[in-house]
Amino acid sequence: MCGIFGCTSLKEGVSKLIYSSLKRLEYRGYDSVGLATICNGHIFLKKDQGKVEEVERRLSLSALPGRCGIGHTRWATHGAPSKENAHPLTDCEGKVAVAHNGIIENYLELRSKLGDSGHKLRSRTDSEIIAHLIEELLNKGLTLEEAVRQATLTLRGSYAFAVISPLCEDKIVCVRMESPLVIGLSRDYTCLSSDIPALPPDVESIIVMNDGELAVLTPHSIVIRDLESNQQLPLRIVAKESVTCLADRGGFTHYMIKEIFEQPQAALNVINAPRYYIVKLAEELVKSDRVYLIGCGTSYHACLFGSYVLRSIADIDAQPVIASEFSESHVKLGKDVAILAISQSGETADVLQVLRSYVNKDVKLLALTNVMGSSITRLVSSYVGLYAGPEIGVAATKTFIAELLMLTRISIEVARIKGVNVDLISGVESILRSSPKLIERSLTLNEPLAKSLSVYLSLKNSAFFLARGVNIVTALEGALKLKEISYIHAEGYPAGESKHGPIALVEEGFPCIFVCPHDETYYKILGNVMEMKARGAFVISCVEEGDKEVRETSDRIFVLPKIETKLLTPILHVVPLQLLAYYTAIARGYDPDKPRNLAKSVTVP
Ligand code: M6R
DSSP: OEEEEEEEEEESOHHHHHHHHHHHHHHGGEEEEEEEEEETTEEEEEEESSSSHHHHHHGGGGGOSSSSEEEEOOOOOSSSSSTTSSSSOSHHHOOOOOEEEHHHHTHHHHHHHHHHHTTOSSSOOOOOOHHHHHHHHHHHHHHHHHHHHHHTTOEEEEEEEEEEEEEEEEEEEEEESSOOEEEOOOOSSEESSGGGGGSTTTOOOOEEETEEEEEEEEEEEEEETTTTTOOOOOOEEEEEGOOOOOOOOOTTTHHHHHHHTTTHHHHHHHSSSSSSHHHHHHHHHHTSEEEEEEEEEEHHHHHHHHHHHEEEEEEEEEEEEEEGGOOOTOOOOOOOOOEEESSSSSSOOHHHHHHHHTTTTTSEEEESOOOOSSGGGGGEEEEEEEOOOOSSSSOHHHHHHHHHHHHHHHHHHHHHHOOOOOOHHHHHEEEEEEHHHHHHHHHHHHHHHHHHHHHHHHHHHEEEEEGGGGEEEEHHHHHHHHHHOOOOOOEEEEGGGGGTTTGGOTTTTTTTEEEEESSSSHHHHHHHHHHHTTTTOOEEEEEEEEEHHHHHHHEEEEEEESSSOGTHHHHHHHHHHHHHHHHHHHTOOOOSSOOOOSSSSSOOO
């Protein structure tokens, strides 16, 4: 993970711009931060463990002098979060500073070689070797760009990094190899960033770097070369507005709650999304005998939902697989198989790794993502955007709902092309059309109860989220939300399976959250509610308006609008669970936007 940002400018004060961009990149990692600039033939470097603003208060990162610099927000992989492991990292003689995102797989071997030739490595990171490898080549008389290029050719892994040196005061050399990197162009400066949303507002156009490329930036020039051949490549400049829009908290205390309340708008955006690309992707699916839906975390839960809608609405053999578990030993690939990858960021390493291994093979690669221009969009033959707008909170909320709705739209298009389930389609479409209003109502009906229940839940150590059928998706997602931001152990489980083990944990006051729309599983789940109540559980249930039985057996109920097509109930029933997780994190005194040990884009496999 980690976020890197660099800027070379015609004007002084570049550290201020780097600092504010690091704040926007912080969702990629926030256990330590650092900034280095070049001025008067020296590297000025400040870094420490802690979040960006904390470290700024202690060290005044934004006051470093100079017109060229790099910065880094870290999510630790190799080496604990500490000052010495924070980036930028330097070589022995202070000739270069490096900010790196990703993993160098052969770092142990390179580290030991560097040690043998007298280099003193001060951190426990895999990244520091990059600085020393470049130093070694500079000492042989190579230019900075050639030293970076040749050092890179010795590295194995997935990475992106940026290098500055007092030897070339206005130059940044950066490299992309399977970790995201974009270049931003403004009137007065050129910059690089791990993510498009972190680019400063006055960046007018961008270049998305490709894997295997090296770029040399100055305030008024950009040269991109192929790493292997060293050949100069044409610049692929696009307008920034075509790929992004800016995010701010808009008066809300946290991004997460703002994004939860943006869900009606996200739903509207899905409804209004251009039909052309959805049909194109649907046409690919129609040609496939089987589709594997791959994703991680919340996006995997969307895959699970996708397998229900694609099977029920579109008669497609759809199998959800956790991306990091995708292996040919348990999936059956062939000519008429498609992989539909789902990823909010489009940069999740586990997902990209699967796609990369099937590029140019007999498998159709398709994707659903929120970030146009992300790596995933360049690996697949056809993709559809989610149009949810930037999601900054680490916990995915509005993009989850957008994923569910977009999968539903895709299923409808497939069914249309195949001419199947015509009766079902009109009901599904009418719920889609009213989804912004339905989600809005789910929010207003349930926010007060979520707030008050959060006080009770914040005192618990563990909770179950139980459901049957398609709402297992909702239970899994509710549990993931609670555990990732409030650090309460939470298990999402099929309700019918809970008596085969998990029920042993239930004692007086144990929180069990049930998802119980009035679908074909209703009376069975009612039985499961009773079982838990009989053992002293405190039962909170999500029910539809007009519900009687579950209401009577539960201690508290979230009430959701009643819809006819029960297949789509996860879109509404997940809403109170998101609110419950958010307010519980607040009640426990945690920052829901930056949960510990996590990052928004998980770019390490
Ligand atoms: O960007 P992606 O959708 O590929 O991210 C996948 C997961 O890392 C992500 O959903 C993660 O589980 C979230 N923190 C969940 O809220």
